[in-house]
Amino acid sequence: MENWIDRIKSAETLDELESLRIAIFGKKGELAQAFANMKNVPPEEKPKVAKELNLLKQALTRAYNEKKAELDTLELQKRLKAEEIDVSLYSPRPQSGALHPVMDTMDKIIDYFVSLNFSVETGPLVEDEFHNFEALNLPDYHPARDMQDTFYFKDGKLFRTHTSPVQIRTMMQQKPPIRMISPGAVFRRDFDLTHTPQFHQVEGLMVDEEGKVSFANLKWILEDFLHTMFGDVDVRFRPSFFPFTEPSAEVDISCIFCKGNGCRVCSHTGWLEVLGCGMVDSNVFKAVGYENVSGYAFGLGVERFAMLMHQIPDLRSLFEGDLRLLEQFQ
Numbered sequence: 001m002e003n004w005i006d007r008i009k010s011a012e013t014l015d016e017l018e019s020l021r022i023a024i025f026g027k028k029g030e031l032a033q034a035f036a037n038m039k040n041v042p043p044e045e046k047p048k049v050a051k052e053l054n055l056l057k058q059a060l061t062r063a064y065n066e067k068k069a070e071l072d073t074l075e076l077q078k079r080l081k082a083e084e085i086d087v088s089l090y091s092p093r094p095q096s097g098a099l100h101p102v103m104d105t106m107d108k109i110i111d112y113f114v115s116l117n118f119s120v121e122t123g124p125l126v127e128d129e130f131h132n133f134e135a136l137n138l139p140d141y142h143p144a145r146d147m148q149d150t151f152y153f154k155d156g157k158l159f160r161t162h163t164s165p166v167q168i169r170t171m172m173q174q175k176p177p178i179r180m181i182s183p184g185a186v187f188r189r190d191f192d193l194t195h196t197p198q199f200h201q202v203e204g205l206m207v208d209e210e211g212k213v214s215f216a217n218l219k220w221i222l223e224d225f226l227h228t229m230f231g232d233v234d235v236r237f238r239p240s241f242f243p244f245t246e247p248s249a250e251v252d253i254s255c256i257f258c259k260g261n262g263c264r265v266c267s268h269t270g271w272l273e274v275l276g277c278g279m280v281d282s283n284v285f286k287a288v289g290y291e292n293v294s295g296y297a298f299g300l301g302v303e304r305f306a307m308l309m310h311q312i313p314d315l316r317s318l319f320e321g322d323l324r325l326l327e328q329f330q
């Protein structure tokens, strides 16, 4: 019987140990038989044999319990090892998309005006001359049509050169008061460092009863808007001309960039033009059938805002889809 202890001690698996348990402690196991054999032991030897048998049972039980604990621990360790996740392993990050910087900038611009209850209006990219020019006080013979190099289709339609036609459509569909912006793509025949044939604008329009909308309102909102977008810059309004506004102005921001070891003026004048604006010309109101109203309008190029906000030197790089640029905006 003694060698059962050695067999328990050398068991290598839980299965092996379980077979031993059954063979030793089972109903028909070694111990049970040994105890059954007690009846054949002469009475005078019984106490001695019974004692030895009990001691052996204790020793076997202890050996079994120790081995069981040891193999259980080993088994657990093996399982943990198998299920282990090595968090230090290199795993390439899945590629994720991100908003294009132009769209991201457009969203920021839209957010500002939406927070002031402006509605967001859209319109067709392919326009007719009435909505793109005529209704905006740019009749056929008007030399100002030269300001916008237009892509024409054979049927006389054209790619809209600004998003102002959306203002015309909105005014013709709705009644004042109107407080709207029109974000979207526009097209002009131009291509150099600062011009691309397609770019994006956000234009704005506010119309209410005569006398209710003033240039002061326009000035306040644009100053507040530019401070929201560019931080603590100076803003100046310069008299200008647009056929659809009178009076008109162009708006500049001071451009001093302070980066690293000092500040740099980003144009020779120290000012950068960022917006066109003015009070809506009475001829525009006439074209859409509005009377006794006043209003302001403004328009801006989204790419120019994106370039300034992210210090991108060449406008064309925004349209090349180069991942080395785009991945910086994840």
Ligand code: PHE
Residues within 6 Å of the ligand: 161, 162, 163, 164, 203, 242, 245, 276, 277, 278, 297, 298, 299, 300
């Ligand atoms: N529509 C003008 C443009 O595209 C921008 C503008 C809008 C200017 C409203 C003044 C007022 O150049």
